[in-house]
Amino acid sequence: MTARYRRLIEFALDNLVWFMLLLVLVVFSIFIPNYFQIGIFANIIEASSVLGVLSIGLALVIIAGHMDLSVESVSALSAMTVGILFCSAGIGLGLDVQPAWLAVPISLAAALAVGGAIGAINGFLVVKLKMSAFIITLASYIWVRGLVLAVSGGRSAQDLAPAIRWFGIQRFLGLPLTAWIAIACFFAFSFIAARTPFGRRLKMIGGNETATYRAGIPVVRYLIIAFILAGAIAGLAGWLLAIRTSGATANLGIGLLFNAFAAVVIGGVSLKGGVGTLPGVYAGALILSSINTAINLMALPASLTQLIHGFLVLAAVLLDTFKQTIRKKIS
Numbered sequence: 126m127t128a129r130y131r132r133l134i135e136f137a138l139d140n141l142v143w144f145m146l147l148l149v150l151v152v153f154s155i156f157i158p159n160y161f162q163i164g165i166f167a168n169i170i171e172a173s174s175v176l177g178v179l180s181i182g183l184a185l186v187i188i189a190g191h192m193d194l195s196v197e198s199v200s201a202l203s204a205m206t207v208g209i210l211f212c213s214a215g216i217g218l219g220l221d222v223q224p225a226w227l228a229v230p231i232s233l234a235a236a237l238a239v240g241g242a243i244g245a246i247n248g249f250l251v252v253k254l255k256m257s258a259f260i261i262t263l264a265s266y267i268w269v270r271g272l273v274l275a276v277s278g279g280r281s282a283q284d285l286a287p288a289i290r291w292f293g294i295q296r297f298l299g300l301p302l303t304a305w306i307a308i309a310c311f312f313a314f315s316f317i318a319a320r321t322p323f324g325r326r327l328k329m330i331g332g333n334e335t336a337t338y339r340a341g342i343p344v345v346r347y348l349i350i351a352f353i354l355a356g357a358i359a360g361l362a363g364w365l366l367a368i369r370t371s372g373a374t375a376n377l378g379i380g381l382l383f384n385a386f387a388a389v390v391i392g393g394v395s396l397k398g399g400v401g402t403l404p405g406v407y408a409g410a411l412i413l414s415s416i417n418t419a420i421n422l423m424a425l426p427a428s429l430t431q432l433i434h435g436f437l438v439l440a441a442v443l444l445d446t447f448k449q450t451i452r453k454k455i456s
Contacts, residue, residue: 131455138448142393142408149412153419160422167299173414174307175200175365177407179381180388181314182244182358184406187389188318189351190331190398191251191258195265196359197382199243201273201373203236203363208282208373210235211289215372217282225288232289236364237357243269244356248349266382274375281374285367293368303365310361315403327351331398387434388413391441393448412437 137144154161179196186193211232213219222228247265251258292302318324329337330344338344362381367373392409394401416433 134451134455138451139402141444141448142391142405142412145391146408146412146415149415153415157419157422160419163299165418165422167304169411169414169418170308171301171304172417173407173410174301174304175362175369175378176381176384176388176413177307177410178310178365179359179362180385180392180406180410181310181403182355182362183385184389184392184394184401184403185314185318185327185351185358186258186355187394187396188331188398188401189327189348190334191348191351192262192396193244193247193352193355194259194262194382195243195247195269196355196362196385197378197380198266198269198273199240199356199359200363200366200381201378202243202269203239203360204367204373204377205273205277205282205363205375206235206239207232207289207364207367208285209276211286212282212284212372213286214284215282216277216280217284217372220286222286225286228286228288229292232286232367233361233364236360236367238360240360240363241353241357244353244359245349247356248352251352252345252348277373277375279375281372283372285371289368290371293371303369306361306365310358311403311407314358318403323347323350328399331400333399383431384413384434387438387441390438390445393441393445395445409441 150166159165179200183193183196209216209218210220211217211228220228222231243265247258247262250256250261292306295302297305318327326337326342326347329340329342330347334344363378366378370377388409389401389406390396390409391412392401392406394406413434416437417430420427420430420433
C-alpha cells in the first residue's frame with residue numbers, strides 16, 4: 126500500500142463522523158419535504174448548542190480516561206441558581222443589579238462557579254481519594270438533582286432579567302447568540318485539546334495513566350483540572366438553558382446526560398480514554414439535532430427519538446471497532 130493511499134484512508138477514518146453528518150443531511154433533504162432550508166439548518170445548529178456545550182466537558186473527562194455522570198444535574202443546578210437570583214416571578218428573587226448589563230457577567234460567573242465547585246468535589250474524591258469515578262459522579266448526579274428539587278420546592282423561576290434574556294433572542298448572521306457561544310466554545314476547547322500541552326497530556330493520561338505518571342507529568346493535577354472544567358462547562362450549559370427558557374424549572378435538562386454521551390460516542394471519543402477530538406463531538410451533536418428535527422418535521426412519535434439515538438450509539442461503537450481494525454491493518 127502506498128503512503129498516499131494510507132493517508133487517504135486515515136483522513137477518511139479521522140473524519141468519518143462528518144461524512145455521516147453529510148449523509149444524514151442529504152438523505153433527509155431528499156426524502157423530507159421542506160427539510161432543505163437555511164432556516165432548518167439554523168434551527169439544527171441552535172438546537173444543538175446546549176447539548177454541544179455539555180458534551181465538551183464530558184468529552185474532556187472521558188478522553189482523560191474517566192467519566193462524569195453528574196454534568197446533567199450540574200447544568201440544572203446552575204440554571205436554577207441563575208433563575209432564583211435573576212428571575213422576578215415564581216421563586217425568583219429578582220436581584221436588581223445596576224447597571225443592568227452587569228447581570229450578564231454576574232449570572233454567568235455564578236453558573237460557572239456552581240459547576241466548577243461540584244467539578245472540584247468530584248475531582249478531589251475521584252483523583253485524590255482514588256474512588257470510582259462512576260460511583261462518585263453517579264452519586265453527584267443524584268444529590269445535585271435532589272438539591273435542585275430541595276431549593277426550588279418543585280416550583281419554577283420565571284421572567285429572567287431582560288439583560289440576560291437578550292442573549293436568548295438576539296441573532297447574528299441568522300443564528301442566535303447562544304449558538305455562536307457554543308461554536309466559540311468548540312473552537313476554543315478544540316484548540317486547547319489539540320494544540321496545547323494541557324490537551325496533549327490529557328490524552329496521554331487517558332491512553333496510559335501509569336506511563337504518563339512515570340514520565341514525570343503531574344497526573345493528579347491535570348485530572349482534577351479536567352473535572353473542574355467539566356463542571357464549569359456544565360455550568361455554562363445551564364446558563365444557556367436558563368436564558369433559552371427565560372427561567373428554570375426543577376426538571377430542566379432531564380435526559381441531556383444520555384444525549385451528551387451519545388454525541389461523544391458518535392463523535393468518535395473512545396470510552397476507554399486517550400482517543401477523540403472535540404470537532405467530532407460537535408458533529409455528533411449536530412447529527413442528533415438533525416435527527417430530532419427530521420422526526421419533528423415528519424410528526425413522528427417522540428418515543429422514536431430515544432430509539433434512534435440508541436441505535437446510533439450502537440452503530441458508532443461498531444464503527445469505532447471497524448476503524449481500529451482498519452488502522453491496525455494499514456499501520
